[in-house]
Amino acid sequence: MRLYVNIDHVATLREARQTAEPDPVRAADLAERAGADGITVHLREDRRHIQDADVRALKASVRGVLNLELGAHDEIVRIACRVKPFQATLVPERRREITTEGGLALRSPDRKVGAAVRRLTDAGIRVSLFIDPDLATIDRAAELGVPAIELHTGRYAHTWRKGDAALRVLRRAAAHAKARGLAVHAGHGLTYQNVQPVAAIAEIEELNIGHSIVSNAVFWGMEEAVRRMRKLVDEAPPLTAES
Secondary structure (H helix, E strand, O other): OEEEEEOHHHHHHHHHHOOOOOOHHHHHHHHHHOOOOEEEEEOOOOOOOOOHHHHHHHHHHOOOEEEEEEOOOHHHHHHHHHHOOOEEEEOOOOOOOOOOOOOOOOOOOOHHHHHHHHHHHHOOOEEEEEEOOOHHHHHHHHHOOOOEEEEEOHHHHHHHHHOOHHHHHHHHHHHHHHHOOOEEEEEOOOOOOOHHHHHOOOOEEEEEEOHHHHHHHHHHOHHHHHHHHHHHHHOOOOOOOOO
């Protein structure tokens, strides 16, 4: 399974003092050295953390895959088409939210998202849609012609200690998406404590994890934080029919 490390909150710390450090490019380099398969950043319309210059610098420096998260805003889509990351993940975006609060609420037809998908695809960028693990929403994503989706794992992250209902929803959604011909990614709220059950879902091929890694990098260092997450993902016990 691929592990993509989201380094948004390295930039959050930098922007808190409007200085040059910590440098997201340096964080990306350390994450890749420690085993990250890709680097994820979210260029938000309000530029609260990652800046345009960061995206350009990361495109030039990341050795693996750069996954750019973005809302379907004309300006940001235009920047993505110019920078050309390997992958663009369309996400919902609200200015007052602390973090992304859920998946795209796809409608049929969804002209704004559909137009963004076409522009990004025409630019040669692989497109993924960040959506809730809902079967009807997965079907709408497939109708938009994207090659991949990322399942929002927020409900699981909030309830995993109380039972496995949300995990069952994720497993069902992943299987449904795979059957529809979609590559399946997952992320949001995954930590060192809860990642393994999600990493064990066979249909999921990529995890995006940021806050937990960056938070623990304060104590362990970036490389060690990524190495520990990499180890947990790689050693996730396979799910059985009874699990």
